[in-house]
Amino acid sequence: MEIQSNGVLQLSSLFTGLLNVFLIFFLNTVDSNAQNFELNHIDYSYGLSNSQISTIKPDQHGFIWIGTHGGGVYRWDGQNLTPLSDSLKYTFISDILPVKDQGMWVASLNSLSLVTKESEYKQMDSLVNLLDDAVVHLYETEKSVITFSKKGSIHSIIKSDLRPYDNIILDSLDGVYRVFQANNTFHVFAGYYYYQIQHNNGRLTIKEEMSISEKFGIQRPVHCYSVHREKSKWLVKIKNKVIFYDKNFFSPVERNFPIENHAYSINYFKGYWWCSFLNGLYQLKLGETDFKVIKKHLSFPGWSSLVTDKNLWIGGFNGLYEISLPKIQPIANPPFGTPGYFAFARNEDEIWAGGVSTGIIIYDEMGYIKDSIRFDENMYNEIRCFLDMGDELLVSSWAGLLKVNKKTKKSIPVEYLNEKRILSMALSKDKSKIYFGSNGNGLFIKEEDSVFNYTESDGLPSNRIWSLLPLEDQLVIGTEKGVAVYSRNGITKLELNKKFLDMPVTSIEKIDDDNIAIGFAQYGLVIYNLKSRERENYLTDKNGLSSSYIYFLKMIDEELWVGSSLGIDIINFRDTTYSVFQLRDVEKIGGAETFLNGIIELEEEVWVSTIAGTISVPKHIKMKLNQSKPNPVVIEYLSSLTIDESIYHKSIFGLSGKNKDLAFPYNHNSIKIIYNTAEFDKLDTRFVYQLDGYDPVPTEPTSYRTVVYKHLPPGEYTFKVWRYPLQSDEEIIPTEIDFKITTPFYMTDLFRIIALLAPVIIIIYFMWLKSKSNMHKALEENRIWQEAQDELRKDMAIDFHDEMGNHLAKIINFSGVLRMKGLSSDQIPVVNKIERSAQELFVSTKDLLWSLKKGNNNLEEIFFHIKDFSDRLYDRTNTNVRLNKNTDASHILLNPKASRDLSLIIKEALTNIYKHAEAENISFEVYINGREYADITIQDDGEGFNYHGLNGHNGLRNMQQRAARSGFNFNISSRKGQGTKIDIRINKESNV
Template sequence: MPKNKLLIVLFLAFGLFYWRPVYSQEFIKKHINYEDGLSNSQITTIKQDDWGYIWVGTEGGGVFRWDGKDLQPLSDSVKYDIIRDIAPSVEGFFWGASNGKLFKINPQHVFEQLPLSNYHPYAGDQIQHMYPMNAGVLTISFKGSLNLINNKGEILDNLNLPSREPGFKVIQKGDVLHLFNMDLYVSLKIIENRLHVIHQMPFSALMQNIGFQTSPSFIHLASEGWWIQNENKLLLLDDDFKIISTYHLPFSSRVTDLEEWEGYFWFATINGLFQTVKENKEFKLITQNLAFSIYDVLKTKDGLWIGALNGLYHFSKPLISKINLSEEDGAMSSYFGYATVGDEIWAGGTNKGIHIFNRNRRAKIDSIDFGERYRNAVRCFLPDGDSVWVGSGRGLVKMDPFSREYDTYPNMSSPVLSLVYYKNELAIGTSRNGLYLFDGNNFRNFNTTQGLDNATIWSMAVSGDSLWIGTERGLYLMEGDSIKALKINKKVDDLPITAIENIDNQTIAIGYAPGGVVLYDFTKSKIIHHFTDQNGLSSNFIYFLRKINGRLWVGGSLGVDIVNTENDFKSFQLREFAQLAGAETFSNGIIALTNEAWVSTIAGAIVIPYDILSPQNSKEFYPVYIERLEPLSFSSTDDFQKLVNDKGEIAIPYGHGSLKIHFNTAHFGTQSLSFVYQMDGYDPELSKPVNEKFAVYKQLPAGEYHFKVWRSISGERIGEPAQLSFIVTTPFYRTAWFRLVAVIIFIGLIIIYFAYRTHVKTQKTLQWAKVREEAQNDLRKEMAIDFHDEMGNHLAKIINLSGVLKMWGLAEEQNKVVDKIEKAASALFVSTKDMIWSLKKENNNLEEVYFNVRDFAEQLFDNSDVNLRTYKNAPAKHIVMNAKAGRDLSLIMKEALTNVYKHAKAKNVDLKIEVLPGNEAKISVSDDGNGCINEGQSKGNGLKNMKQRATRSGFIFNFQAKPAEGFNINIIIK
């Protein structure tokens, strides 16, 4: 072999051997800085609390909380402080230390500063480290003063280390703390709230035991043991500080922190962040991500958090990753088809032949260039033992996967779009030339003269002895050599069919462009379900279908969806997990591997794990947390405790039931964040997914409430809900005792009133006998004024007497007459009352009508099991009506409410008034009853009366009724 060729081979072998560190991982870097609200970019410390939130301390800007979207300052009391360390979320307490200050924030959000001199007595001493404990915090100062403090601020134990050097490196291993500085090494435990020293020795003696003549610049504890830096070397030591191995570093910068993550060693140094991989006896440099001082590194399940000179950085691994290629292959990152050939993945390029990948390393290892533009447009593959069939833009190609040699077929040079095996023959779907069957020697062609109405075949699938054919103009079925067109639905019969997939032995999935996906039962010749962008799909333009692990993967013009083909037919849009999964896909552009699928998009080839929707992944989410309850009608509070009554309940005063419930969750992933919530006993069902981190409720009536909120993906509830229980108090005037007292007082006032009137009349008769006629005239006027009251009383007596008559056991015909008397008396009473009310000019507007009807409804449903909800979105006094119209509107609404009360058998009834622009309004009365509001009324007189009143007053009146779904009346006033 010539020398130059040997060098090339060695170079390629070397490149393939070391490919993995460069291409196997893809990381997302997020920078949180001034643009996100950080008032000081220099990060001094990073911590994560029990809820998953990331807390950062700054060099002169206080403390901030990062939830993945918003940056919130901790407290104005430390907004300009130089933060030394923090200990968040310890039994609801937050501890922090800044220059000259020790502070805590309790679960009631109350800030308290503690005298630093009480805990660290050395003059000018500062707290350097803080460690959360079960009942408080451990503080360690620069001068070696240790204090164990409970949440009340009391010292449980303290220890002063005899060190002549300031500052300690503190490393926690299990329940043991290791403290190092240039003078001293100490290890200790906390046992029953007491500090117990396990070992103590001069640091120089420890280093001499190791063999160091000078002090190391860095010490770190990892799973392998202790890492100690000495110039450009990193030594690995066991638990007894004995050297195990020595490794060379690719830099000489002083290391400040070290974390092992995703197979790499990440070194934080004063000169930046170095990503390395450990090989043999050295750390090989992969990349230097940052080029400035790094102060702190925190590893969580969400990745690495880097505290630097210019803000907070977050490195994370995407759930959906992209297959990276070299720059010269960048334009070929999208493919029309895939095939598995041993350990290789063959990808059909759009115009440059075939790319071949190592499936385990996701590395491109070879390519095949056919040397012809159209033959290099590879649309599909079909592996066949020791060969691979390739469908190209210049016809059929047969490849030897080992020698990479290939054969072409000049008599079958039509562009090939799909390949399957059908009855031991190769079925070839072409563009514009129909179907070919190839038995290895001869080609048979089926086109428009053999049963096809269109000769462009995009997709095919075999089921038993049948071949399903998807063309530019619909679906065809081939049995034997006979082809017939299938018509399954007028909406899709003539649309292009771009994908067909077998679901089971009686069902196929058909993808249209456009038209969505149809599940078709060919044994019963019926559609089981039709997926579209109206019921869950991201797009109606479908490019591929593939059944994987019981679910159907759908590639469309707006990315990849996963749908259930049984039971609920739920759709999951993967663009909620990553924007990459929302890019337009390609025909045939998917291959199912062992644990993942490769999908081709216009943004490149992406890798999607099968378990992306599994319950175990959902457990990785941080819990939802209800942060505060904000009443909208009185002063807001960050603390639930301020609303707690003597019974320990969060109590909202009656009349202030308009609330805003704030919730949140730590969310650092690329998938979109949404919530669903429900108020038990009030919301009939879960809310739709919302991106807002709050829920608003208006005018909650008195009662007990239990609020729940979940994280949501595609409308599905994820994990356990955050919960909040509270009550809206019952006003005193709605209690039973108040009603009883009110009735007694009312009856007493009536008795006093009539006694007083009798007395006045008697006196007038004796004193004004000579002016009897004038007195009678005055009396008539007064009686006219009291007409309503008197009439109401006497009508009530009529109704009561009618009831007495019924109790005497009258004949059936007599009972009917008595019933008519009762109804007529009641109707006369209500009508007279409404008529007198409507004659008052000040009552002839929508605002007063609403209050009149609301009072009527509250009295009507007061002693029933029906839950009444009323709502008015704005003042309505400006919508004025004449007296007749006002009375008609009031009677329509009252009659509707009365019918609900009597006949609907409802649990809930809503009375709503929405004020619209242009002096218009919409009034609705709805219930969740049996939908038969006129049940029991002859010929629907109630509804007929409502329509007549609406028509004569110029209202727009409509209604909707469904059995078991309730009745809804809408009135529009213009």
């Protein structure tokens, strides 16, 4: 290490010393809390007409219902407030009770009411005597609704028929009291007295009556405000003490409490105790002997509270507060340098983190800062990676390599890599070698006391090495310009797609015994099989990843964690689809840019370093998201756009298609549907829906909660909607509602058309009769003309045949005379050709005239015509010719041109067999398929030929051209020594 003795260095050393003193003081005095709760304030800005909250209740769907002092009742779905009923708009609410399949019971200062599931407002004052009294508490049992009035009157109301069944009166109630329900038992704390009320099949009975002090075995008077219940525990707060009792009021345990005032509410939520006092809401942690204040969240009391699976709800005089614990938690960061880290390491129950200019920060497993290690030379504080060597930790910094003792935290430079900037380190599987990837000096391998260096001259793609992956017998090396593999035989470069040439490989991770994952800067993630040397898959931001710029890869429990420039993704390798789960869909901080090597796996959590700070993520976050059943989707409105609002079908509690028959006339067939769900997490809630009978497939996911179908045709429909995304193990149960669009007969379009067109139809009918008579006359005239034409054509054909025959006979006779007079050897072939041509012309003319005859233009006549031809052709040969037809073919009609083409194709085929095939057997098959088509097959067992298309075969080409011209399907198959097969298909409709 170079030493400089000048004034600047002395000032720098002094500043560094002072900074270390400050850091030690800060880290030892500041209590950094790892869990940061989020607080959402829901007040008049969301639509509350009165922000004083009197009561908070959940319903079966997960919605939160809020009763106010003078503003009515509202429902909170995580985004918006919806008022229950306009009839309650300015009502002072004392309590509310959501009842499944019935609606909402509402107690106010002067009335008891029920807003039904159909959103109808009903007065229930007759069920309870409210003269100079008011219902202040509402509870539900299996069969009854139980009301508690201000003056101590308790009523049991049967839910099934809404009739009063029983009531009792507690005379000593003073109007302010607490009621706690345990199934059918009610514990009432009023003033300084305790009552136990038992409910059984509608009957109410007082089981116990005594002072609160006597019930809890306390020597001094205890007021009802001192009593609280949380889970299965009873809590009695007396000044600076809290006494815990079990559910049977036994086994008291005292704990010191730092605040003496009485508490309006005490709740246990996510590992902490939340207590509301006159001066605010406090978050406390319970230790072995006392409570410790963690944080004060509000500066005013919360009069009502509610704990659900995901949230703590506090109601005060200025609105509702929703307190939640984010699933992705930031870890406490030091007050200097960049919040992210380049490296993590474990040291027993400590986590060591090193980043840019921070040195080493030491955390406990809860995320609290315990200590730090900062080096005198600033360049040593720029950490790049760690390597665990047992009692020591190899630390790569921008000034060189260090050894740090885990216990003493003392460090010494590593001399064998003096001042080398190391970007990556790894230990071989047998721990006999240490691999170092440098920032421009290639690969270093330390084995015992020797250090070997490999550079580009040894086969490395680049001397800058970002990542190393040791396997059993080889080392995979990620460089600035591609991937290489080191083994005993040297270094070889992996041949990937040209797209990946000269691209930085930022991280490499083993997936299984065969496959590795390779992360590139800018070019995504490649799954590569080392055995087959082939690419198995390729993932980018186009098919699932948040970003194609990869920083780190980490395999955790068969899932690959990917850190990129746009956050963290988790890839599932348990199936072949490689599904990608993006953490930014859970919390925004999950989409922050990550760091190289910035990830470490703990027992239940994974710490990830981002530019927004280091975050803690549950290791099985996908499973934890699915532990509680997702809130169901509720269909709130289903209505026609053109029907008056008074007959809309709507319910804030949810519609059910199984309980009511919704029907709309066809002239009101534009339907609007509104659906909703209670969503209090940070998930990006989307919906998928389908209208059975109209939508062929479910829609793409959408964040909209309203859908409109315009001009639906008459019919029965089922609308289905469910939340998205659904995990692979989640049962898909959509919310459904049935409705139909009716069409009365007298209002159908068909009926109207018939009524309007009846006179026109009668007129058209008489016109049709007259035109039919004229048509018959015209057809008869056309038939006579056609017969005359056919007769003329027949006579002309006979005359042409006779005339052509006479002249051809003369030519043949003249050639015979020439042969008798003697011919030279050169003349004989010419005369032979003349005779042959004359004979062929005679036959062709005969065939032409045959095809012109109208009665011959069907497949039946062609079959017998071909039979005559084959008999003449093979009459003096040893070839066996078999002709077969499965049925009469006279209905397969062809035009004259097609008839002639088909005849010539078959004759050409038979002639070719006669001349060239030397076949012993020939079959000519005609198969008629009803009235649709006919298949003709010509097959021989001759020598055959190697058929490679039509090149060089004029006869075959002519056959192909004739078939194409007449619309036949034509196919030849032949092989040397295996004969030849010709298939012809005649489609009836195309050749008529």
